Amino acid sequence: MRGGRTVADQSSYCLRDLATESLAGLAQRPGRSVLTLLGTVLGTGAFVAVLGLAATANGQIGKQFSLLSATTVTVNDVGVPQSSANEGGNAYLDDFPADADMRVDRLNGVMQAGVWWRVQLNESVISTSPYAIAGSQNDNGGLPVYAASAGALRAMRPAVTTGELFGSFDVRNAEPVVVLGAAAASQLGISNLTAEPVVFINGLSFTVVGIISNAQRVTEALSGLIVPTTTAENYFGLPQSIDPPQMVIWTRIGAADQVAAEAPIALRPDDPHVFQAVAPPDRWSIQGKVDAALEELFLSLAGLSLFIGAVGIANTTLIAVLERTGEIGLRRSLGARPGHITAQVLCESGTLGLLGGLIGASLAVLLVIAVALAKQWTAILDPAAALFAPLVGAVLGVLAGLYPAVRASRIEPLEALRS
Amino acid sequence: MRFRRAQPGTGTLTTDVPVIRMCGVGRTYPGPPPVHALRDVDLEIEPGAYVAITGPSGAGKSTLLNLLGLLDRPSNGTCELDGIDVSRLPERDRSGLRGARIGFVFQSFHLLPHRTALENVMLAEIYNHRPHAARADAAAMALIRVGLAHRIHALPRTLSGGERQRVAIARAVVNMPRLLLCDEPTGNLDSVSTATLLDLLGSLNDLGLTVIVITHDPSVAARARRTISMLDGRVVSDSQVAPDHPHNCTGAHR
Ligand SMILES: Nc1ncnc2c1ncn2[C@@H]1O[C@H](COP(=O)(O)OP(=O)(O)OP(=O)(O)O)[C@@H](O)[C@H]1O
Ligand SMILES: [Mg+2]
Numbered sequence: 036m037r038g039g040r041t042v043a044d045q046s047s048y049c050l051r052d053l054a055t056e057s058l059a060g061l062a063q064r065p066g067r068s069v070l071t072l073l074g075t076v077l078g079t080g081a082f083v084a085v086l087g088l089a090a091t092a093n094g095q096i097g098k099q100f101s102l103l104s105a106t107t108v109t110v111n112d113v114g115v116p117q118s119s120a121n122e123g124g125n126a127y128l129d130d131f132p133a134d135a136d137m138r139v140d141r142l143n144g145v146m147q148a149g150v151w152w153r154v155q156l157n158e159s160v161i162s163t164s165p166y167a168i169a170g171s172q173n174d175n176g177g178l179p180v181y182a183a184s185a186g187a188l189r190a191m192r193p194a195v196t197t198g199e200l201f202g203s204f205d206v207r208n209a210e211p212v213v214v215l216g217a218a219a220a221s222q223l224g225i226s227n228l229t230a231e232p233v234v235f236i237n238g239l240s241f242t243v244v245g246i247i248s249n250a251q252r253v254t255e256a257l258s259g260l261i262v263p264t265t266t267a268e269n270y271f272g273l274p275q276s277i278d279p280p281q282m283v284i285w286t287r288i289g290a291a292d293q294v295a296a297e298a299p300i301a302l303r304p305d306d307p308h309v310f311q312a313v314a315p316p317d318r319w320s321i322q323g324k325v326d327a328a329l330e331e332l333f334l335s336l337a338g339l340s341l342f343i344g345a346v347g348i349a350n351t352t353l354i355a356v357l358e359r360t361g362e363i364g365l366r367r368s369l370g371a372r373p374g375h376i377t378a379q380v381l382c383e384s385g386t387l388g389l390l391g392g393l394i395g396a397s398l399a400v401l402l403v404i405a406v407a408l409a410k411q412w413t414a415i416l417d418p419a420a421a422l423f424a425p426l427v428g429a430v431l432g433v434l435a436g437l438y439p440a441v442r443a444s445r446i447e448p449l450e451a452l453r454s
Numbered sequence: 455m456r457f458r459r460a461q462p463g464t465g466t467l468t469t470d471v472p473v474i475r476m477c478g479v480g481r482t483y484p485g486p487p488p489v490h491a492l493r494d495v496d497l498e499i500e501p502g503a504y505v506a507i508t509g510p511s512g513a514g515k516s517t518l519l520n521l522l523g524l525l526d527r528p529s530n531g532t533c534e535l536d537g538i539d540v541s542r543l544p545e546r547d548r549s550g551l552r553g554a555r556i557g558f559v560f561q562s563f564h565l566l567p568h569r570t571a572l573e574n575v576m577l578a579e580i581y582n583h584r585p586h587a588a589r590a591d592a593a594a595m596a597l598i599r600v601g602l603a604h605r606i607h608a609l610p611r612t613l614s615g616g617e618r619q620r621v622a623i624a625r626a627v628v629n630m631p632r633l634l635l636c637d638e639p640t641g642n643l644d645s646v647s648t649a650t651l652l653d654l655l656g657s658l659n660d661l662g663l664t665v666i667v668i669t670h671d672p673s674v675a676a677r678a679r680r681t682i683s684m685l686d687g688r689v690v691s692d693s694q695v696a697p698d699h700p701h702n703c704t705g706a707h708r
Pocket of ligand 2 (some may be wrong): 637
């Protein structure tokens with residue numbers, strides 16, 4: 036009872052009844068309800084799918100494109116291999132000048148740079164014992180041997196576990212020293228340098244100066260033995276065309292492109308074309324731009340279909356209201372207030388929007404997962420986007436239902452019942 | 455089944471207050487040309503009455519009934535329901551009164567085609583505070599009461615006209631109203647169904663329900679104890695038939 040008025044009877048319409056009656060209203064015309072959903076399904080689905088696919092693709096780019104790769108330039112020797120009769124017919128490549136490291140070091144933006152290659156050894160015997168016989172238990176002949184300049188060794192970004200890296204002094208003097216990759220060290224049974232261990236390669240002794248546990252730019256170095264370039268040339272000959280020499284350059288952030296353009300000229304002003312410098316792919320900016328444009332297009336399409344969906348809901352709801360004039364009049368005669376009628380129409384249109392959002396978001400999630408699986412990517416989707424979609428749908432549905440709801444509440448029971 | 459009595463604090467103190475009291479009620483439909491469907495009607499209807507309203511087409515019978523049922527407002531005069539002046543109440547209060555105290559039966563049934571008899575009756579309960587658990591039982595009781603125990607779960611299109619109208623009556627009385635308003639309830643029914651329906655209305659009236667029936671059918675009017683004749687928007691005769699059996703309208707429902 037309100038304000039001392041004498042009327043005790045107030046009609047009620049609890050939430051549960053509101054929900055039941057609205058669902059019954061929708062179920063009464065299932066075909067039309069489903070068709071009405073399409074616009075909202077497409078709209079919300081497109082939104083979620085675009086956001087999900089963009090996130091997934093960006094995640095993928097991010098994975099491939101790290102800080103490390105952004106600051107790495109490699110220069111490959113693509114010159115014509117030289118044949119030599121005395122090297123058993125093997126072609127070798129030595130286009131890098133002896134002072135290659137210094138020439139590139141001088142360039143702006145270079146942190147460390149150096150030449151390295153894999154040494155070709157025929158039937159090598161690698162052991163901690165000078166007397167190891169090929170194929171015997173203490174022969175580790177399968178281990179790869181790399182030649183690296185002092186700069187190359189540092190440009191690899193190695194993590195030194197114990198000892199130290201060989202320096203330019205060792206390279207200049209072609210010292211018989213070796214740095215072991217962690218995997219090679221454990222295979223040779225060397226874990227510390229207190230006993231000043233020595234490794235024999237084909238009977239030649241090399242003093243172990245350090246062990247490294249990481250080499251970010253040349254990860255394969257971890258599994259082998261690294262000797263100075265000059266030492267390798269003296270003992271094992273020039274780099275061969277099967278494993279051509281390469282320069283690895285650690286650049287400052289943002290300098291990679293510039294360094295890649297300048298390095299071949301700095302190395303061989305007379306003939307820079309024997310080198311091919313590989314800068315990190317500039318995918319960040321290019322793909323980012325493409326994605327942004329596509330995303331914008333898709334999002335505006337999604338917005339358009341959301342709008343069409345809303346108009347569809349408004350239309351269907353209005354038709355349903357007009358069709359059910361008699362029912363609305365009957366409800367009024369049974370005690371429904373105008374507000375109850377409004378609430379029911381809004382609830383019906385809101386439910387349509389909610390369902391559309393739910394279905395759209397579910398389909399979009401499935402799509403994102405399917406694309407990610409097909410491309411072997413990791414599916415990334417902000418759960419907020421998926422959860423937000425049904426909410427957006429519901430709000431849209433309610434907004435779309437406003438006009439029909441007001442129309443419905445204005446229906447006079449008398450007029451409605453006369454028909 | 456007992457029907458709602460005027461309750462303390464609702465504007466009526468005794469059962470002697472008429473269910474309906476109309477003073478100088480007129481209803482003019484705005485033209486052009488304006489139609490004076492009702493002119494200066496004074497009317498009192500006692501609780502437990504059984505009233506027939508007759509008259510030629512266009513006499514204003516439906517107009518009168520719509521005013522009684524709070525489906526319409528008078529152009530002039532006052533209209534009281536259980537002593538409450540309803541002509542100027544806001545719409546939400548009128549909706550509440552309508553749902554709680556008035557049952558309607560229409561010539562064209564107005565059943566929802568997709569809902570069973572039971573669900574159609576339960577539709578009247580959702581706006582009236584009845585707890586969910588009690589609804590199906592109350593609706594089923596109302597259907598049993600109108601003789602449709604065997605058709606409780608039937609859809610309207612599988613029911614005969616007479617059965618449909620009985621579902622409508624069950625829906626009208628499930629909330630225990632004060633007043634049952636019927637606008638030509640037998641208009642679409644054959645004579646057998648009409649007889650069944652009249653028996654039903656009679657028995658509801660015997661339980662204390664005030665029944666007002668508009669009819670063109672003399673056999674329907676003959677059942678009522680009071681007959682109001684209308685012509686051109688006026689009450690031209692109001693005859694009270696001496697009850698064929700003594701009927702104490704206060705004793706029947708408490
Ligand atoms: N909404 C309206 N607008 C204008 N005139 C109306 C309206 N409703 C009814 N009338 C007129 O009011 C008069 C009374 O109508 P009412 O429906 O009350 O007659 P009735 O006695 O119920 O007739 P019937 O026996 O044919 O149902 C008629 O002349 C009718 O044309
Ligand atoms: Mg009429």
